[in-house]
Amino acid sequence: MMTMGGLAAKAEEGVEVLHWWTSGGEAAALDVLKKDLESKGISWTDMPVAGGGGTEAMTVLRARVTAGNAPTAVQMLGFDILDWAKEGALGNLDEVAAAEGWDKVIPTALQQFSKYDGHWIAAPVNVHSTNWVWINKAALDAAGGKEPANWDELVALLDKFKEQGLTPVAHGGQAWQDATIFDAVVLSFGNDFYKKAFIDLDAETLGGAQMKEAFDRMAKLRSYVDDNFSGRDWNLASAMVIEGKAGLQFMGDWAKGEFIKAGKKPGADFVCMRFPGTQGSVTFNSDQFAMFKVADDKVPAQLKMASAIESPVFQSAFNVVKGSAPARTDVPDTDFDDCGKKAIKDLAEANTNGSLYGSMAHGHANPASVKNAIYDVVTRHFNGELTSEEAVTELAAAVEAAK
């Protein structure tokens, strides 16, 4: 910016940010961050890469870094952050983290992915979780109004949606979306089962009888999606529930961002609940901004961005719009709606009770190699290419080969 009288301009501070927040609700949340930085004199260069779950964004990132042109900050999930850190590609946020006491307020479950070798490398923005169901309230009322408490009640509800002439399950056939449902289905068989399968990668659990049952349930759910599900983006599936064309969607709480953006209110227009059988447990994923190594003159803006993200006021404002819980434990839930309050409470309780697990589908249980191996089997089974018997055998083998 030139100053009056033509004096030499001070170089403008700016950040270039790569992310996959391109749906209506996501863009509204991103705008909170952009405006916050702009109010601090930091300009924003946007690098959006559409594709829920970030698969495409990670491909574009690889190309950028290979070309020696890393963005300042990149939206990233769990193990991907650690993989980049291992490659030595990330910067260092220790100075701002120490000055602001991040160690004390950011849950350790998140710090596991924000730190590498004892150094802060990423700034967590939020905590999402995947074991949610988003139900159209009018459709639920017409079906008797009772939230399904277990698998049988869920199936009965889906049958009633069908009788109402609705698409029972709004879903988009993309590998990450299939895997998001699988997170919840596996968790509904209990914490131990989820842990043994996805955290411990125990071959017997992955290839066992209960896993076959989990795949059978996936096949049952598949029977409730519409004919046009293939390739549909997740937010278009949310729109089907919002518009009353579908009964419900199984999706992480970023879906709430779509309902809110459409002016819908929890309790009145839609109902949020944990996937039947998973109450008390949480499969989480946290969006973090991994900070890349950039030229020295770009570091101050990078540190300011990290600091802005961790401000409690920003954490509240952003996550209210995004549908997630704050990434700090000291942010009041005052401004959050009932689903947001529940997300914050569930998270704290699950953390205390030892029933908080990283989401397999969203990169918080395993590195990308294992995650992609699981995606592949889950998707082929969901699309009818594998029986449940074949799926368990393939799952155990694919994970073993990938780990």
Ligand code: BGC
């Ligand atoms: C991210 C969310 C995002 C969702 C859909 C998840 O992996 O954590 O922030 O809204 O993908 O794109």
